Amino acid sequence: MIWRMIDMFKMLPIKDKELFLRYAIPCGEVLVNRGELKGELLNRLNESIKNKQEIDIDIEDVFKVASRMCSLLAKKMGKKEIDAEVIRRYFLLEHEKAIRWRKQIKPDIRLEDCLVYPGKILRIDPDKVLVKTKTGEKFFRNDFTEGMKKNDWVSVHYGYIAERLKENHVNRMLKRRKYG
């Protein structure tokens, strides 16, 4: 039907794929468990980030929801691609509203896992990193922590440390009342 071909949803390209994946990969295991993503593909993406290899996978398709939300946000911000500013604005600020909306309708998720929130690195072990967050001290995976050190402020998402945060992002995120 012709009218079905005139959808307004146009995907924008992801410019900063590594940054996007640092925030999206943590959800990957949930997608694998739900049968929506192959574990092998997730491992390849994970290794690409860790080894700083080129990403030759269609990540817009793998992480359809996050890339579509970033696309909408980029358009709202007057951009023609999904750059680092869009990715951070989505995952650090807008993502929380979306997660809470979902939880309200279907309470099958734990906010503590799904929300992206800030924390301070207390200790880096060979296989894990201890981070102090508003919800207490917890261990996170150290997959993407190259170059990070004790006392760095970082964003955490679903058991992973996504990236080191700048002060202005930390302050904006810490103003929120709760993360659980």
Next chain:
Amino acid sequence: MCIALKGKVLEVKGKEALVDFDGVKRKVNSEFFKVRKRDKVLVFNNIVIERI
């Protein structure tokens, strides 16, 4: 987690659709996908992001 919810369109009014998510009904923004009654859709953050 950025996993959309599956729902069924109950009614459409302009750019808004009433969607049933397994018994929970919500008005959502359908401006990016033209939807019709009985369509199955994926919704996230109150926005239809795909028809299924």
